[in-house]
Amino acid sequence: DAKTTQPNSMESNEEEPVHLPCNHSTISGTDYIHWYRQLPSQGPEYVIHGLTSNVNNRMASLAIAEDRKSSTLILHRATLRDAAVYYCILRDGDYGGSQGNLIFGKGTKLSVKP
Amino acid sequence: DTGVSQNPRHKITKRGQNVTFRCDPISEHNRLYWYRQTLGQGPEFLTYFQNEAQLEKSRLLSDRFSAERPKGSFSTLEIQRTEQGDSAMYLCASSLAWTEHEKLFFGSGTQLSVL
Numbered sequence: 001d002a003k004t005t006q007p008n009s010m011e012s013n014e015e016e017p018v019h020l021p022c023n024h025s026t027i028s029g030t031d032y033i034h035w036y037r038q039l040p041s042q043g044p045e046y047v048i049h050g051l052t053s054n055v056n057n058r059m060a061s062l063a064i065a066e067d068r069k070s071s072t073l074i075l076h077r078a079t080l081r082d083a084a085v086y087y088c089i090l091r092d093g094d095y096g097g098s099q100g101n102l103i104f105g106k107g108t109k110l111s112v113k114p
Numbered sequence: 115d116t117g118v119s120q121n122p123r124h125k126i127t128k129r130g131q132n133v134t135f136r137c138d139p140i141s142e143h144n145r146l147y148w149y150r151q152t153l154g155q156g157p158e159f160l161t162y163f164q165n166e167a168q169l170e171k172s173r174l175l176s177d178r179f180s181a182e183r184p185k186g187s188f189s190t191l192e193i194q195r196t197e198q199g200d201s202a203m204y205l206c207a208s209s210l211a212w213t214e215h216e217k218l219f220f221g222s223g224t225q226l227s228v229l
Contacts, residue, residue, distance in 0.1 A: 042222050043205050043221050044218075044220050045219075046217045046218065102159070102218055104157045107156055
C-alpha cells in the first residue's frame with residue numbers, strides 16, 4: 001500500500017482556518033485520498049475523500065496538488081470540537097475488491113485553543 | 115439506526131483469562147472489520163468479514179485470537195489466554211461493499227486492560 005506522511009501535531013486557534021498537510025509521493029493513478037478523524041475516546045469517522053479535483057463537504061475541504069503527490073485538508077473555521085487526530089489514507093479505487101480495509105498511519109493530532 | 119455498537123466499553127481481566135467482545139454493525143452493512151489501537155498509534159487492521167465469510171486476516175491476529183460472524187450480522191472477537199501486550203482499544207467498523215468509496219463506520223471501541 002502506498003504510504004502517507006503527516007506532521008505529528010498541529011495547533012490552531014478557535015475560529016481560524018486550519019490546513020492539515022499530507023504527502024503521498026508514491027500515490028498510484030487509481031488511489032483515492034481519504035481523510036478520517038478520531039475524536040477523543042471515539043472510533044474514527046469519515047471526513048472527506050477525493051481523486052484529482054478539490055472537494056468540499058459540510059465538514060471540510062480537500063485540496064489536491066496537480067501532481068497528486070500531496071493534499072491538504074482544510075477546516076475553514078476550527079472549533080474546539082475539531083480537536084482530534086486526523087488520518088490521511090490512500091485507498092485503491094477498485095471498490096468492492098478484497099482491499100476493503102483501511103491502513104492507518106499515526107495521523108496528525110490537532111489541538112484547538114480557545 | 116444507532117450506528118455501530120460495541121460491548122462492553124471497558125474490560126479488565128487478569129493475564130491468562132479469556133475475553134470476548136461483541137460488535138453489532140449497521141444493519142444493512144455486509145462488511146465488518148476489527149481493528150486494534152494502542153496509545154499514540156493509529157488503528158491496526160486485524161480481520162474483516164463479508165457477510166459470514168472471513169476474507170482477510172492480518173499477521174497481527176495470532177492463534178489466540180478468533181473472530182466469528184455466524185449469521186452475517188453481529189460479530190465476536192475472542193482472545194484466549196490474554197497477555198499484557200493485548201491491552202488495547204479494540205475497534206469494530208462496518209461498511210456496505212460495492213458502494214462508491216465504501217465508507218467505514220466505526221464503533222466507540224472496547225478498551226481492554228490485562229493485569
